[in-house]
Amino acid sequence: xxxxxxxxxxxxxxxAGQVTDVYFMRTLEILKRRGITKRAVAEVVLKSFPSGYAxxxxxxxxxxxxxxxxxxxxxxxxxxxxxxxTMQPVLTIEGRYVDFAHYETALLGLLCQASGVATKAARCxxxxxxxxxxxxxxxxxxxxxxxxxxxxxxxxxxxGVAVVKSAELIKTDPSGTMPHSLILMLGDSVEAAKAFNEIxxxxxxxxxxxxxFSDEKMEAVRVARALGPDLYAVRLDTPASRRGDLVGxxxxxxWELDLRGFRHVKLFVSGGLxxxxxxxxxxxxxxxxxxxxxxxxxxxxFAMDIVEVDGVxxxxxxxxxxxxxxxxxxxxxRVQVAPAGAPPPGCCGGELTSLLEPxxxxxRLARALPDVHAIxxxxxxxLEQVGV
Numbered sequence: 001x002x003x004x005x006x007x008x009x010x011x012x013x014x015x016a017g018q019v020t021d022v023y024f025m026r027t028l029e030i031l032k033r034r035g036i037t038k039r040a041v042a043e044v045v046l047k048s049f050p051s052g053y054a055x056x057x058x059x060x061x062x063x064x065x066x067x068x069x070x071x072x073x074x075x076x077x078x079x080x081x082x083x084x085x086t087m088q089p090v091l092t093i094e095g096r097y098v099d100f101a102h103y104e105t106a107l108l109g110l111l112c113q114a115s116g117v118a119t120k121a122a123r124c125x126x127x128x129x130x131x132x133x134x135x136x137x138x139x140x141x142x143x144x145x146x147x148x149x150x151x152x153x154x155x156x157x158x159x160g161v162a163v164v165k166s167a168e169l170i171k172t173d174p175s176g177t178m179p180h181s182l183i184l185m186l187g188d189s190v191e192a193a194k195a196f197n198e199i200x201x202x203x204x205x206x207x208x209x210x211x212x213f214s215d216e217k218m219e220a221v222r223v224a225r226a227l228g229p230d231l232y233a234v235r236l237d238t239p240a241s242r243r244g245d246l247v248g249x250x251x252x253x254x255w256e257l258d259l260r261g262f263r264h265v266k267l268f269v270s271g272g273l274x275x276x277x278x279x280x281x282x283x284x285x286x287x288x289x290x291x292x293x294x295x296x297x298x299x300x301x302f303a304m305d306i307v308e309v310d311g312v313x314x315x316x317x318x319x320x321x322x323x324x325x326x327x328x329x330x331x332x333x334r335v336q337v338a339p340a341g342a343p344p345p346g347c348c349g350g351e352l353t354s355l356l357e358p359x360x361x362x363x364r365l366a367r368a369l370p371d372v373h374a375i376x377x378x379x380x381x382x383l384e385q386v387g388v
Contacts, residue, residue, distance in 0.1 A: 043089035060114030120297030121156030137295025
């Protein structure tokens with residue numbers, strides 16, 4: 001097998017279970033030497049959220065299915081995009097432990113990072129209160145991860161992604177404005193705006209940076225006069241060393257544009273944004289580009305633990321043993337965990353539905369997986385019911 005050009009694992013190496021912590025390989029060696037082929041049920045659960053989080057968006061299920069398909073196992077999982085809480089088994093896997101033990105590292109990696117990105121994107125989208133949010137953070141992470149990051153940013157609610165390959169994979173057009181380098185190379189924001197307007201396809205919105213050389217409000221006016229009705233928005237990526245009161249700067253820009261008849265020009269803000277800053281800027285901003293906060297989002301620290309061996313409930317300290325069912329009430333939205341096989345728990349009288357759905361049965365995909373656009377719409381609907 002040829003060496004990788006970059007320091008990443010190949011698809012076939014991940015699929016073969018080679019991306020694994022060594023103690024699983026040692027465990028397999030011991031179990032196989034002792035002839036122990038007991039069946040086990042393991043579940044993936046989040047014990048606690050990052051500080052300030054009250055919910056998460058489950059992502060990575062499609063890749064998890066790709067990882068586990070072909071193994072002699074049965075898997076159930078919440079639908080991708082489901083909003084979930086702590087202590088809820090979002091995925092369960094059943095089979096001979098020796099057949100899936102060495103996949104735990106990769107499985108958790110797929111779910112933990114994807115869910116972290118999707119959750120942060122959802123939090124930013126929720127904070128934006130209907131304003132567009134575009135994922136700008138691919139440059140902060142290894143390029144091999146860019147499509148994964150931006151797929152899950154889009155799944156979590158972002159309205160667009162910046163990287164060409166990412167957009168291709170999720171079947172959408174890439175979103176972006178112009179870099180400072182274009183203005184630096186042409187020497188002036190107005191010259192850059194004119195060149196962009198002359199050369200770039202008309203289907204691309206004209207969004208011009210106004211913070212490269214001069215005062216933002218005066219650059220906004222210059223650019224608006226140059227492009228007139230063709231100008232869709234101006235973007236402020238003002239560095240921290242020059243920001244001062246960013247809300248005040250945006251108010252000034254809005255005032256000067258409106259005063260001169262450019263009310264149609266929107267204000268697009270980027271540069272180190274978090275959901276707290278988005279909430280503060282909402283009264284004066286029309287759209288956001290969020291980078292590092294999403295691409296470097298806190299992972300959700302799922303753990304995978306055995307809860308049953310050969311039909312006998314068992315678990316380590318701090319975990320609840322036995323197979324479980326997870327129900328959501330259609331009326332009040334409450335989610336409850338109960339022993340599998342027991343009568344569904346009582347609630348407010350609304351219909352209870354099981355969140356754990358078949359994903360893999362005897363190694364084969366058990367259901368068609370929705371595309372990311374359908375998942376995103378479900379996430380946006382669910383966000384209407386929760387707070388930031």
